Amino acid sequence: MTKRDLVCKLQQDILMWQGYKSTAGAPTGRIGLGSIEKVFPGGTFPKRAIHEFITVFSEDAAASDGFIAGLLAVLMEEGAACVWISTSRKLFPASLRAFNVEPERIIFMDVKTEKDVLWIMEEALKCDGLAAVVAELNQVSLTESRRLQLAVEKSGVTGFILRKDASKATSTVAAARWQISPLPSTAEEGLPGLGFPRWQVDLLKVRNGNPGRWVLEWAGDAFAEVAPERKENIQGERENRQIG
Amino acid sequence: MQKRFVSIWFRQLLADWQLIRRPELAVVPFVFTAPDHGRLLITAVSPLARDFGVELGMRSADAKAICPNLEVLDDKPGRPLKLLRGLGEWCVRYAPIVAIDQFAKDGLLLDVSGCAHLWGGEREYLKEIVSRLKSKGYTTRVAIADTAGAAWAVSRYGKITPLIPEGGHTEALLSLVPEALRLDEPVLAKLRKLGFHQIKSFIGMPRSVLRRRFGEHFLSQLAKALGTEEEVIQPLQVPIPFQERLPCLEPIKTRTGIEIAIARMLESLCKRLQAEGKGLRTGVLTGYRIDGKIVHISIGTSGASHSVSHLFKLFQLKIEQIRPALGIELFILDVPRVDEVEVPQESMWTAKPGLDNQSVIRLLDRVAGKVGFDVIHRYLPATRYWPERSLRSAVSVTEKPTTDWRMDKPRPTELLRRPDPIEVMALIPDHPPKFFIYKGVQHFVVKADGPERIEREWWLDKGEHRDYYQVEDEKGHRYWLFRSGHYGGEQKYQWFIHGFFA
Numbered sequence: 074m075t076k077r078d079l080v081c082k083l084q085q086d087i088l089m090w091q092g093y094k095s096t097a098g099a100p101t102g103r104i105g106l107g108s109i110e111k112v113f114p115g116g117t118f119p120k121r122a123i124h125e126f127i128t129v130f131s132e133d134a135a136a137s138d139g140f141i142a143g144l145l146a147v148l149m150e151e152g153a154a155c156v157w158i159s160t161s162r163k164l165f166p167a168s169l170r171a172f173n174v175e176p177e178r179i180i181f182m183d184v185k186t187e188k189d190v191l192w193i194m195e196e197a198l199k200c201d202g203l204a205a206v207v208a209e210l211n212q213v214s215l216t217e218s219r220r221l222q223l224a225v226e227k228s229g230v231t232g233f234i235l236r237k238d239a240s241k242a243t244s245t246v247a248a249a250r251w252q253i254s255p256l257p258s259t260a261e262e263g264l265p266g267l268g269f270p271r272w273q274v275d276l277l278k279v280r281n282g283n284p285g286r287w288v289l290e291w292a293g294d295a296f297a298e299v300a301p302e303r304k305e306n307i308q309g310e311r312e313n314r315q316i317g
Numbered sequence: 318m319q320k321r322f323v324s325i326w327f328r329q330l331l332a333d334w335q336l337i338r339r340p341e342l343a344v345v346p347f348v349f350t351a352p353d354h355g356r357l358l359i360t361a362v363s364p365l366a367r368d369f370g371v372e373l374g375m376r377s378a379d380a381k382a383i384c385p386n387l388e389v390l391d392d393k394p395g396r397p398l399k400l401l402r403g404l405g406e407w408c409v410r411y412a413p414i415v416a417i418d419q420f421a422k423d424g425l426l427l428d429v430s431g432c433a434h435l436w437g438g439e440r441e442y443l444k445e446i447v448s449r450l451k452s453k454g455y456t457t458r459v460a461i462a463d464t465a466g467a468a469w470a471v472s473r474y475g476k477i478t479p480l481i482p483e484g485g486h487t488e489a490l491l492s493l494v495p496e497a498l499r500l501d502e503p504v505l506a507k508l509r510k511l512g513f514h515q516i517k518s519f520i521g522m523p524r525s526v527l528r529r530r531f532g533e534h535f536l537s538q539l540a541k542a543l544g545t546e547e548e549v550i551q552p553l554q555v556p557i558p559f560q561e562r563l564p565c566l567e568p569i570k571t572r573t574g575i576e577i578a579i580a581r582m583l584e585s586l587c588k589r590l591q592a593e594g595k596g597l598r599t600g601v602l603t604g605y606r607i608d609g610k611i612v613h614i615s616i617g618t619s620g621a622s623h624s625v626s627h628l629f630k631l632f633q634l635k636i637e638q639i640r641p642a643l644g645i646e647l648f649i650l651d652v653p654r655v656d657e658v659e660v661p662q663e664s665m666w667t668a669k670p671g672l673d674n675q676s677v678i679r680l681l682d683r684v685a686g687k688v689g690f691d692v693i694h695r696y697l698p699a700t701r702y703w704p705e706r707s708l709r710s711a712v713s714v715t716e717k718p719t720t721d722w723r724m725d726k727p728r729p730t731e732l733l734r735r736p737d738p739i740e741v742m743a744l745i746p747d748h749p750p751k752f753f754i755y756k757g758v759q760h761f762v763v764k765a766d767g768p769e770r771i772e773r774e775w776w777l778d779k780g781e782h783r784d785y786y787q788v789e790d791e792k793g794h795r796y797w798l799f800r801s802g803h804y805g806g807e808q809k810y811q812w813f814i815h816g817f818f819a
Contacts, residue, residue, distance in 0.1 A: 139819020153670035165732035170722035202674030
């Protein structure tokens with residue numbers, strides 16, 4: 074047994090001791106996030122789980138929407154449907170086509186109260202004919218998130234909670250907590266205008282995994298990781314200068 | 318099957334109704350009056366007033382002379398019909414087809430073919446109707462016969478028995494007065510003048526003679542009473558082919574009880590629906606309470622369904638809206654709208670996920686039942702450029718887009734419902750902004766794309782065109798801005814923010 078196999082075995086044992094239930098039987102496959110997927114337990118993006126997205130500035134919410142749309146493109150392959158629940162929806166369905174999502178397969182539910190959002194979200198998460206459920210929800214307690222998690226475990230639907238007001242964040246049982254913020258895009262060398270949408274992806278919390286920070290781009294039809302070399306260079310230069 | 322009709326005659330409908338409303342009037346003679354040619358004519362008389370000799374059609378002044386302490390109340394036109402409609406709806410418990418007597422407008426006609434045996438025979442059936450109406454406070458006379466005309470005649474003028482056996486209606490009519498045939502006053506006057514005081518005295522005369530003297534209408538009324546001509550009665554409620562009834566021995570007032578009632582009705586209903594290949598689209602559950610009130614709950618489905626468990630869940634969401642008060646004695650489940658059900662092919666493996674997946678359709682039904690149909694939206698592309706109108710709502714869950722979604726022009730991930738005005742510094746004629754102020758924050762534009770000009774749909778609304786720019790500020794936020802109108806145009810130009818890019 075090589076050293077690598079040994080480490081792998083050890084990691085799996087630790088996960089088992091931590092009470093992590095592997096989602097055997099669930100369709101395994103890449104979600105298209107590249108190296109980010111490696112930080113999740115078992116090296117796969119947890120589809121049978123609740124993911125939480127927080128935004129600090131309301132103008133950043135579009136970045137979370139775009140990132141989720143990119144994930145939906147993979148989740149909604151093979152004609153599956155998705156439910157998007159909101160109390161004050163700004164999402165423009167026509168724009169989702171740019172993220173490879175067919176907007177007509179998303180059912181929008183625009184309700185008045187957060188209570189209704191929670192109720193619909195739980196019902197929708199129990200419905201195994203859906204691929205994913207996105208809920209724009211600010212207040213969700215630990216107990217409520219636990220109920221949602223139980224529903225997800227039974228049906229295998231991926232749940233996304235979009236918190237557009239970070240001040241109300243409480244602890245939940247979500248498998249991952251993300252923060253997506255926009256970064257300046259780079260157009261191709263010598264061309265004017267905007268490039269592909271680029272985000273800073275912060276994985277603040279991962280259940281049984283390692284948090285991290287990446288720079289991603291939606292490169293037309295898939296996520297592409299951007300090596301953060303340039304930034305480090307600048308920082309390095311600055312440090313040098315300070316020393317000098 | 319032999320048709321049977323019941324006629325219910327409310328002898329003093331308005332007086333009874335007033336006595337129910339104001340029991341203190343039981344010791345006071347009272348009448349209802351309506352103005353007619355500058356005087357007040359009596360339209361309804363209470364039993365006490367009748368004892369004094371007050372009659373219908375008298376002038377109110379004359380009646381007051383006979384009976385000094387007479388209470389005179391105003392009659393409202395159309396009130397008897399309104400009362401009859403309410404009573405008719407209540408009477409649906411006895412027979413599905415209930416009609417208001419359109420001739421005298423003081424009674425009801427029930428088509429009770431095949432109903433009476435449920436109450437243990439016609440005698441018990443009539444007794445039940447009279448005693449239930451009596452306990453409500455209405456004095457009635459009823460009769461049952463093979464034709465509506467004969468039942469009407471016997472209920473008002475019969476002296477022997479209200480129960481006319483099958484085929485016996487001609488005999489029963491013979492000894493009655495001509496008024497029993499529902500004739501108009503001129504014809505009746507002519508009959509009286511000629512000495513016809515009973516139907517039997519002219520029933521045997523040749524039709525041609527009768528027609529010449531009394532007209533076609535007279536013959537038709539006679540034929541209707543005798544059953545040789547079909548009488549069409551207009552039911553208050555059109556009977557619904559898919560209907561379940563559940564009378565309860567004991568009034569039901571608990572949630573569990575109502576749930577059991579719904580489940581039992583759904584079971585037999587769904588069996589019928591399934592046999593005919595139909596599915597429920599809308600369903601109405603009506604509960605008749607023992608205090609005479611009626612409670613309704615209704616459900617709707619987005620696709621025809623005859624699954625007991627699914628429909629039961631939809632009703633379950635609405636049970637809270639039922640106020641049983643002292644209890645519900647009769648449940649009726651109506652299905653006003655059914656559709657052909659598409660039997661889903663049994664899949665050997667798990668069903669494919671998608672919009673037409675049964676579980677998704679059920680989810681939508683549950684949401685619609687709890688929150689309402691209007692919260693659910695699905696969008697299809699519309700062939701229009703104006704951003705707010707580039708989408709249209711889908712009509713049904715299975716509707717497919719007829720055109721492709723446009724991808725050649727950038728569209729923001731979040732679109733503001735109404736564009737927000739912003740302050741902008743930009744070079745003319747068509748440069749993107751240098752900076753803009755949105756919600757008090759200054760954003761310096763680093764990169765920009767545009768302009769994309771979108772003309773207004775001038776055949777729908779007036780206004781200026783929009784020049785859209787896609788801009789990115791120094792922090793990396795991406796915005797969709799537009800300038801409405803030309804710089805030097807007749808209208809004032811204005812900059813707006815309309816959306817956020819991912």
